Amino acid sequence: MNGRASAPAAGTIINALATGRGAAFAIDRETTATVELHDEGDVTGEIDGAPDADTRLIERCVELVVAEYGDGEGAQVKTESEVPMAAGLKSSSAAANATVLATLDALGVPVDDGEGRTSESSAAAVSREAAARLGVRAAREAGVTVTGAFDDASASMLGGVTVTDNTGDELLARETVEWAVAVWTPDERAFSADADVARCERVVPVVEVTTDLALAGEYERAMTVNGLAFCAALDFPTEPAIAALAHVEGVSLSGTGPSYVAVGERSEVEKVQEAWDEYEGHTWLTTTRTDGAWTG
Ligand SMILES: Nc1ncnc2c1ncn2[C@@H]1O[C@H](COP(=O)(O)OP(=O)(O)OP(=O)(O)O)[C@@H](O)[C@H]1O
Ligand SMILES: O=C(O)C1=C[C@@H](O)[C@@H](O)[C@H](O)C1
Numbered sequence: 001m002n003g004r005a006s007a008p009a010a011g012t013i014i015n016a017l018a019t020g021r022g023a024a025f026a027i028d029r030e031t032t033a034t035v036e037l038h039d040e041g042d043v044t045g046e047i048d049g050a051p052d053a054d055t056r057l058i059e060r061c062v063e064l065v066v067a068e069y070g071d072g073e074g075a076q077v078k079t080e081s082e083v084p085m086a087a088g089l090k091s092s093s094a095a096a097n098a099t100v101l102a103t104l105d106a107l108g109v110p111v112d113d114g115e116g117r118t119s120e121s122s123a124a125a126v127s128r129e130a131a132a133r134l135g136v137r138a139a140r141e142a143g144v145t146v147t148g149a150f151d152d153a154s155a156s157m158l159g160g161v162t163v164t165d166n167t168g169d170e171l172l173a174r175e176t177v178e179w180a181v182a183v184w185t186p187d188e189r190a191f192s193a194d195a196d197v198a199r200c201e202r203v204v205p206v207v208e209v210t211t212d213l214a215l216a217g218e219y220e221r222a223m224t225v226n227g228l229a230f231c232a233a234l235d236f237p238t239e240p241a242i243a244a245l246a247h248v249e250g251v252s253l254s255g256t257g258p259s260y261v262a263v264g265e266r267s268e269v270e271k272v273q274e275a276w277d278e279y280e281g282h283t284w285l286t287t288t289r290t291d292g293a294w295t296g
């Protein structure tokens with residue numbers, strides 16, 4: 001009764017902390033979860049390379065899946081991640097998605113990939129959207145999110161860009177995009193649950209405009225306006241965005257920071273990376289992911 005699954009991290013188009021509506025896109029860096037079920041007992045978690053980190057999110061994911069689809073099993077769950085925690089790159093959504101899918105895998109519950117295929121042959125398959133909503137519920141119960149972050153969770157689970165209303169965990173739009181992506185991750189960390197929501201709410205009029213842009217498919221402009229508004233609200237520098245805008249049209253603070261993401265053609269995104277290489281911390285290049293999370 002073992003299961004394994006992986007889910008990609010994501011970058012921000014619209015931070016939902018202002019209006020409850022957000023948008024995100026999957027990137028090609030993953031978190032993998034392995035789950036070993038026991039007939040009974042507790043659920044215990046481990047985060048590879050972070051022995052002191054909080055394991056409640058992944059434990060709660062396993063518990064919720066077992067409560068819904070299992071028979072009182074206990075478990076050991078472990079995550080290994082290519083993305084740093086508390087960096088704005090949705091490591092919590094990737095970890096939750098991977099853990100939910102790995103637990104379903106361990107229980108032998110099939111998952112529908114949305115295109116009529118399932119991970120196993122039986123009829124009663126769980127949709128990937130439903131699996132993402134379970135992870136969001138676990139994130140709320142573990143206290144690691146402000147809005148539930150269904151924007152981040154759905155982008156990671158389904159791949160591509162998703163636009164969501166996190167107040168009802170509703171998927172408003174999904175589209176695939178193919179961008180090169182530059183990421184700058186400074187050394188500091190910022191947990192989403194600690195963000196100053198009252199300051200974010202002051203930029204609501206600007207963020208409402210970005211939602212209209214995103215729903216019209218103008219993701220890069222939405223992202224850039226979002227980034228300038230949230231840098232101001234959360235007191236992060238706008239200089240990385242201004243440097244990137246010499247080369248690309250889409251750049252934003254990702255989530256509640258401290259990472260920034262810039263998107264566009266590879267040759268231009270490489271120039272953004274060169275500019276960001278001047279800063280302290282870590283810069284890297286990746287691409288968008290269109291396929292989302294997977295079992296196995
Ligand atoms: N790789 C992981 N494995 C297990 N749990 C994780 C992992 N990453 C994050 N978490 C859990 O989520 C909590 C909050 O994480 P964090 O603030 O880093 O979220 P994030 O998704 O990286 O941030 P952001 O929303 O800004 O992108 C962590 O304290 C931890 O409990
Ligand atoms: O905790 C949350 O609710 C969120 C955190 C950030 O990732 C945001 O980008 C996201 O839109 C919502």
